Amino acid sequence: MSDITHQPDAPEDDLLAAEYALGVLSGEERSAIEQRIRREPTFALLVEAWEQRLAPWAEDIDAAAVSPAIWERLAARLSNKPTANAGWWQSLAFWRALTAATAALAAACVGALILVNTTLRQLPLVAAIDGAAGHAFVATVDERHRTIAVLPAAFVADPTRVPELWLIPSDGKPRALGLLQADHAVTIPIPADLAVLITRESVLAVSLEPPGGSPSSSPTGPVIGQGALTNL
Amino acid sequence: MDLEANRSIIAAALARIAYGDRAALQTVYQLTSAKLFGICLRILGERGAAEDVLQEVFVTVWRKAADFDPSRASPVAWLTAIARNRAIDQLRAERRAPRAAPIDAAAAISDPEPIADRAMEQSEANQRLHRCLDSLDALDRTALRAAFFDGNTYEALAARMNVPLGTMKSRIRRALLKLKSCLER
Numbered sequence: 001m002s003d004i005t006h007q008p009d010a011p012e013d014d015l016l017a018a019e020y021a022l023g024v025l026s027g028e029e030r031s032a033i034e035q036r037i038r039r040e041p042t043f044a045l046l047v048e049a050w051e052q053r054l055a056p057w058a059e060d061i062d063a064a065a066v067s068p069a070i071w072e073r074l075a076a077r078l079s080n081k082p083t084a085n086a087g088w089w090q091s092l093a094f095w096r097a098l099t100a101a102t103a104a105l106a107a108a109c110v111g112a113l114i115l116v117n118t119t120l121r122q123l124p125l126v127a128a129i130d131g132a133a134g135h136a137f138v139a140t141v142d143e144r145h146r147t148i149a150v151l152p153a154a155f156v157a158d159p160t161r162v163p164e165l166w167l168i169p170s171d172g173k174p175r176a177l178g179l180l181q182a183d184h185a186v187t188i189p190i191p192a193d194l195a196v197l198i199t200r201e202s203v204l205a206v207s208l209e210p211p212g213g214s215p216s217s218s219p220t221g222p223v224i225g226q227g228a229l230t231n232l
Numbered sequence: 233m234d235l236e237a238n239r240s241i242i243a244a245a246l247a248r249i250a251y252g253d254r255a256a257l258q259t260v261y262q263l264t265s266a267k268l269f270g271i272c273l274r275i276l277g278e279r280g281a282a283e284d285v286l287q288e289v290f291v292t293v294w295r296k297a298a299d300f301d302p303s304r305a306s307p308v309a310w311l312t313a314i315a316r317n318r319a320i321d322q323l324r325a326e327r328r329a330p331r332a333a334p335i336d337a338a339a340a341i342s343d344p345e346p347i348a349d350r351a352m353e354q355s356e357a358n359q360r361l362h363r364c365l366d367s368l369d370a371l372d373r374t375a376l377r378a379a380f381f382d383g384n385t386y387e388a389l390a391a392r393m394n395v396p397l398g399t400m401k402s403r404i405r406r407a408l409l410k411l412k413s414c415l416e417r
Contacts (some may be wrong), residue, residue: 018408023275023316024386025381027324037314048313055309056357057365057380058316061274065268071261074287078294079255124262138241140262143376149255149262151243184248184314197240 008128014046068144103165127204128153131225137180139165139204146190148198150180157182161208166219168205168226169197174218180206201228242307249297257294265290268315275319275383282312286321289315306357320383335374335392343373364414379404 008037019025020033037044091230125141129150135151163180165188175197178188190198205226207219242263248256255297268289272282292314300310365373375393378384384392390400 014382014412015405015408018412019404021385022376022379022404022408024389024404026385026387027321027327030321030324045304049363051313051360052305052309053412055306055312055316056355056361058271058312059358061267061270064282065283066269067283067305070265070283070286071258074261074290075254075258077287077291078257103260112268126262138259140259142258142262149243149258151248151256151259153241184251184253185245185259187255187258190238223349225352 013043014050017043017046020047020051021054079165105183121173125198125200125229127227127229129204129206129225129227131206131223136225137163137165139208139227139229141190143198143200146192148177148190148193149185149205150188151185152180152182157209160211162211162213163206163224164209164213164219164221165176166205166207167194167197169199170201176214176217177204179209179213198229200229203227204229239307242311243300243302246293246297246300246307246310247303249294257290260293260311261290263313268311270313271315272319274381275316276323281322281326282319285315285318288318288322292318296361309357315405316380323383334394335371335378335389360415364411367414368407368410372403374408375404376411 025033033047037047068199106147125143127139129137129139137150138153139148139150141148148165152163163182165180166174167177167179168174175194176192177194178186180186203226205219205223207214207223208221209219210221244261245256245259245263249260250403256335265286270280272285273279273367275286276282283321289311293311296314323344365376369392369405375384375389378389386397386400386404389404390397395403
């Protein structure tokens, strides 16, 4: 086998990649493969191709409820930021292309969450904030930590105005939650007096406001998207 | 359950994680952790170990998100592979005794085929994979399943199917090649 190690297209390498992806190799064999994945990009691609082929099989495995403590333990470990290299994600074209697809998928995302979470007791509140112009944010509420994480799924930045997040409970009166970012997700702490209003059926909306946010207690700019919180 | 419906959302979030965006990691976690935990739990069979591995999975996602290339890979499959690989590595490190129940023709026939009653919830990729798996010999398919879902090694499979190791190896390899050519058709 050693004599064909450097011929990435050799059938033997493809079979080794398949065996690794299937999970049938011993610990020692897996370590050797993992070393090759790190060193040989062409071999890594063979493994990735097999992982892509076999991964859909895992859909047959049921989701299982995760203890909320796991996220806390995990978050505590993530003190160091990874270093980002220049790559496809910095390409404006990529984001433009994603924009169209994502707005439509935000709703599907919420739909899929229904399926993911049917077996869970702790159901996160989520909202897909959709607008006619293809603007879309996805908000997930972390009730335990009283925060809302808002991911700009397909929001195109306006240089003169900032997106602001509003909570519109059943009384119809908007309450300001905080400013959003066009290019990265933000985590907004939920003010104590608003926590009780963040419920199923309340609506999250995003308006465009002057820098620093709405000068009044309600939106002054156009509402570019909204979506109901759903507990699934 | 069709996580593939989340494909664009997860791909976008992975791109932001590469920038060190923690809230994006939280989004991916909220969307996928239950599914990935199910995978770890299935392979490791024990909650504590599966919880430890789930953390490792998301630490890997945090560090390696820049490696994810949406032009080549499905984000769900990418995450699934990380979860399976970390879980199997952990299983090997623990050197636990493999599942010992013999696999024979009867076991292969009685093996559950979830696709029949779940077809509506499965992605197109899952259904295509099942169609190709169905074209394999029933015993080979059962052996592949025992490897994929339970992390059985060649040694464990040979023992369970009561065949020599070399025979087991060539059967699996032949089945994998047949599967690949069916999927590429």
